[in-house]
Amino acid sequence: MMDCNKVREIVTSARDGGLPTDGTPAGDVAIALAHAGECSSCASWIDASERIDRSIRIGLAREIPDLTPRIMAEWDSARQQGDIPLTTRLSLMIVAVLNAGLAFMHLAGSGGLFGVQTGPHSGAELAAFELAVAVVFAMTAWDGRTRGRMAFMAVISALTLAGTVRDLVMGSTSLVAEMVHLPVLVGFSLMLIVAAAHGSPRGPRNLGYRSDALPQTP
Amino acid sequence: MPAPGDKPDTMESVEILAQAARKGDRRAFERLARECQPAVWRYALSVVHDQELADEIAQETWARAVRSIKRFRGDSAVTTWLIAIERRVIADVLEALRKRPPLKADDDQVVAEAEEFPSASVEIGVLLNDLPAEMRDAIVLTQVVGLPYEEAATALGVKTGTVKSRVFRARELLVDAYREVLPAREAEEAT
Known part of the structure; x- marks a missing residue:
């Protein structure tokens, strides 16, 4: 009998594509999937975890600034030096x-x-x-x-x-x-x-770190 | 001109681009930068929750990548290599921030910064900020950056099994937090 925690770990790991290399026996995967299909608590948990994964992806899916010109300026500067x-x-x-x-x-x-x-x-x-x-x-x-x-x-x-x-x-x-x-x-x-x-390559960049931007440590 | 994150026109992978860039191919590096910018930037944002700072971290990461591309041997995926560089940049930035006295932000600035972040970011803050850093890194690298467990393990310098357990533990905490806020949110939406 596989406990609910183990089932949830196997099912979500399978969703991430993490199973082929972690040594989880194929039989365990089948048992976990069967359990998830029958256990409402596990089904609900797995559904919630899927929503959260999606929320995280959406939440960080802002418009990405195009840093390419600045990156390539670094490249050109480094090339000049080299x-x-x-x-x-x-x-x-x-x-x-x-x-x-x-x-x-x-x-x-x-x-x-x-x-x-x-x-x-x-x-x-x-x-x-x-x-x-x-x-x-x-x-x-x-x-x-x-x-x-x-x-x-x-x-x-x-x-x-x-x-x-x-x-x-x-x-x-x-x-x-x-x-x-x-x-x-x-x-x-x-x-x-x-x-x-x-030319004279740039020295260390002053990134102008803002101390008010320090993330909160949990 | 392709936007950052657009897939390359051909089947050329970032790994091939990296090898070409290593030999000095400027165009290959430019395409590599466009392809990998989203992963680098989002990882920075997930850690610092500040768009301006995320820009700076991403730029410094790329500056260091430019200087060390010649030493990239392809032992790990390009994204993994970039994230490993970025983690060192973030460590440097956080150290620099901790050493500086806090700035006195005036009220206007506080309001402007609060308005800059829509509610989705507040949710992300709630979801991710409360996690221990090692769990947050594991879930961001696998779910946002899209690294396989093995590559995330390489970037974090831990075993694959450790990443797997951290991701699962993070999910447990997140599901608990999600279930705590859900009733309140539903009640809010009902009114």
């Missing part, structure tokens, strides 16, 4: 490594190779600067984003270039010594290429 040529990424990564190398050179006190004589304190500061620049280049090579980084790099590059030109004109430095700044200038040029050719 389409940065490998050569550009690799070049950025190479200058990042060069800047990191310069950082270690300053830390090791071997800046004299390029005519940069520094003490331990200044060497550490120069190393911090070179490492920061290296991180910016590496991040841009990785994610293709330039927004928020361009201003930082533009100031550094402009001041570096201005200082180099001034010192070369005044004869206070040599071209070889100034080669130490080449990775920064090349890296910034690559970032300009990325920004101009591929």
